[in-house]
Amino acid sequence: MPLPDLIQYIPHIAYDSVVFGFSKGKLKILLMEYHDTGWHALPGGFVERTENLEDAVKRGLFERTGLHEIYLEQFHTFGDMARFQPEVMKTILEANGHAVPDNYWMLDRFFSIAYYALIDHEKVTLTPDSLSDSIAWYDIEHLPDLILDHGKIVQKALQTLRENLDRKLIGGNLLPERFTMNELQAVYEAIMGEKLRRTSFQRKMLSMDILDRHEKLFTGKSHKAPYLYSFKTS
Amino acid sequence: MPLPDLIQYIPHIAYDSVVFGFSKGKLKILLMEYHDTGWHALPGGFVERTENLEDAVKRGLFERTGLHEIYLEQFHTFGDMARFQPEVMKTILEANGHAVPDNYWMLDRFFSIAYYALIDHEKVTLTPDSLSDSIAWYDIEHLPDLILDHGKIVQKALQTLRENLDRKLIGGNLLPERFTMNELQAVYEAIMGEKLRRTSFQRKMLSMDILDRHEKLFTGKSHKAPYLYSFKTS
DNA sequence: TATTATTGTCTCAACGTGAAACAATAGATT
């Protein structure tokens, strides 16, 4: 596979996405691992010459997760000189067997527009890109070191997610269509990083009139069965 | 004055700033008016090759307002194809007597990183740039039509400012060092676009323990004199 | 039938806010 040609992309502009998922009670994000280097990075990409910015991000997410309809929110653009480290990209490309000219466009200074996405962990089919050995879920509390300023990007994403959690009622995007109140509470706790009071949480969620209550979920355990809920579509 | 050379700037990347001020009970923003065309636009600019993004924005704000220390917050990056209208910039440049080559870099597609700033209206010394007849304050409720998507940028700035107003306690940045409770309330009302209850507002502000109370302000009017307040520096 | 674990609901106290009353006071009027 040859090096991508600059002609189809806009130079100096990239995006990075922080894709949140929820599994086994933990909040996780998607990370790529590049060939040989062992370096980890956020899934990102470039914008085509005639493509809307947000369409580029959606295209990249679809290629890696197989999902088309994704909850997506832009949260910050990173443009410090400190993130200009051409030797990082050069090393990654060379580890893939490419001969990289010194003036190759991917070695230029880039501004990265960062988005976070919320997806149902169960629905994704992960596909690495050509430069990567893997794309996989990593527990938000035990992340490996990330290249460039990607660690800072993750922290800012998490901060923004926390600030938006109540205001935008987005927690449900991390769960399947139907879920128990306990599962929803676990999502909120994983995002906020703190325990919440069961009764207050339930009362608050129900009083907001955003949930539909469905049938009970019988798990086989010897106790009262919880109801299943879904978010109202209207 | 010759056309700026691309060499010193990063192509495809611009910033726009929504500078809020408060005067005569009204919330205002700064707009440029370009020579001849009569077109209005947000004050913006480009990022130098080795300059941090935020430093570029501060540089532009200093050139136009004379202020160095400014409350500044990034809120969104605009990257739709719909904002790619090279004939707009071409018309502006030609109205300034420039001969514009078809491939001139300022006619390319640009991504604009938008910031809002809060400043004390009394402290600014306004200076137009070389392409503009004027830079002046415009009442947020009576803005002229703006070029490209600058109207949308203003609306998004205002929305973000409203969302951040209570959470970040930023209203004071629009006032002088010392102010009365009534003036602070007027700022909040102008931003939120609604009247607030005097007693609740006062109680809330005082209970947050963010204000220092100073001497009274005697205006000569025949009624009780209000105290002056300032935001705690700590 | 009793037990256990968990869920759904209710109660009460503490707190925050809207609405209104009340108290204080700088200058004008008499």
Added chain:
DNA sequence: AATCTATTGTTTCACGTTGAGACAATAATA
């Protein structure tokens, strides 16, 4: 000097929200 007017600072009361805990309901087991 006493009174009046307009505005500011404070207090009170009603009401809604939330934390903390009690209580009721129930699915499977002993």
